[in-house]
Amino acid sequence: MRALVSHSYGPVDQIEVAEVPTPFAGPGQVLVRVQxxxxxxxxxxLVTGAMREMMPVEHPFTLGFDVTGTVEALGEGTSGxxxxxxxxxxxxxTIAEYAVVDAASAVVHGLDAVRAAALPVAGLTAAQLVETADLKSGDRVLVVGxxxxxxxxxxxxxxxxxxxVWATARPEESEFVLGLGARHAVDYTSGALAVEGxxxxxxxxxFGAxxxxxxxxxGGRVVSPLGGWDETTFDRGVTAEYAGNSGSAEVLRELVDAVEAGKLAVTVGGTAPFDESARAAKDFFTSHKRGKVVITF
Structure with missing residues (x-):
């Protein structure tokens, strides 16, 4: 099968579509034909090696962590x-013609393929961040990024x-974040953020400082999926907490249902066919993009 791969750690210019072995579904897994x-x-x-100490990868490394598609085969003992x-x-x-998925993490859905593919990692990460922040009605929160x-x-x-909600945005993107539900748009291009308390x-x-x-x-709190701080990073009783992607199928089901009901908007900054995925990836990694970029098959 064909996949979007990097053959070694290095610049994103090396990314290409290449032939790799077709994976197979093991116990508890399904083989998905990617849409x-x-x-x-x-x-x-991961391509450049910026996270090789924390998350080393084997080469050739196939890009992609979100997928939607049809189940082609079930692994031994797989149910549901x-x-x-x-x-x-x-x-x-997942940016390949076929991908292997843990059956327990997959959700059956009726969304269009583009919105579905833009949901899992980003949506699950956001849900975990908001849960970790333990937000209550009336809390004042800034979303950076x-x-x-x-x-x-x-x-x-x-x-x-x-x-x-305060939301950082370029001046030309203020209406976008306000449309998502932010009460205030904060121009991060002007230097120091003009907000406090x-x-x-x-x-x-x-990262970190x-x-x-x-x-x-x-006594305020920072919540981030990035980390990079220690006990000396903050003062005034400010604390920080790491929150990653829980990967919960139950939460993903809730997100899918919210999108289907029109209660959660999916922001897609661009799409590209698989044959143009190398170009799309290089552009995505080197420029500012709103929302997600989706590769279609």
Whole structure:
């Protein structure tokens, strides 16, 4: 089969579509014929080796962690899904003609392929961040990186809980984040963020000391999927907590249902056919994109 791969750690220019062995479904797994998959910033970090100490990869490395498609085969002892089901899931190596998915993490759905592929990793990460932030109605929260894949979901989920949301955005993207439910758009291109006294910062951009803790009240909290801090990073009683992607099929089901009901918007910044996926990936990793970029098959 063909897949979007990198053959070694190095610049994103080396990414290409190449022939690799077709995977097979093991126990508890399904083989999915891919209809669409999306790109994440993590793909680029794994390609370049920026995260090789934390997340080493084997080469050739197939990009992609989101997938939607139809079940082609069931692994031994796999139950709960049937051949022909259209599923969405977070999985490894999904920008390929076929991908292997853990059956327990897959959700049967009726969404269009593009929106489905843009949902799993970013949506699950945003849901985990908002849960970890323990937001309550009236809490004042800043989402840094609000126009990206995770950030666009985080703004919506926080606003739906009744939080007062500030969202970073370029001036030309202010209306976009306000449309997601943010109460205030913050221009991050002008230097220091003109906001203070917040309860929580959900930070999707900075590492460690780069996190804008000065915008928080004394005793405020930073929640991030990035980490990079230690006990000396913050003062004034500000604390930080890491929150990753739970990968919960139950939460993914809730997200799918919310999209189907029109209660959660999926932001797609662009699409590209699989044959053009190498170009699309290089562009995604080197430029500012709103929401997700989806590869279609």
């Amino acid at each position: 669409a998959a999306s790109l994440n910033p993590l793909d680029g970090k 899904l049937a051949v022909g089901d259209t599923v969405v899931a977070a999985a490894n190596g 609000a126009t990206g894949g995770v950030g666009a979901y985080a703004v919506q989920l926080a606003a739906q809980l009744g939080a007062e 917040l309860d929580v910062v959900i930070d999707l951009v900075n 780069g996190i804008p803790s000065a915008v928080l009240r004394d």
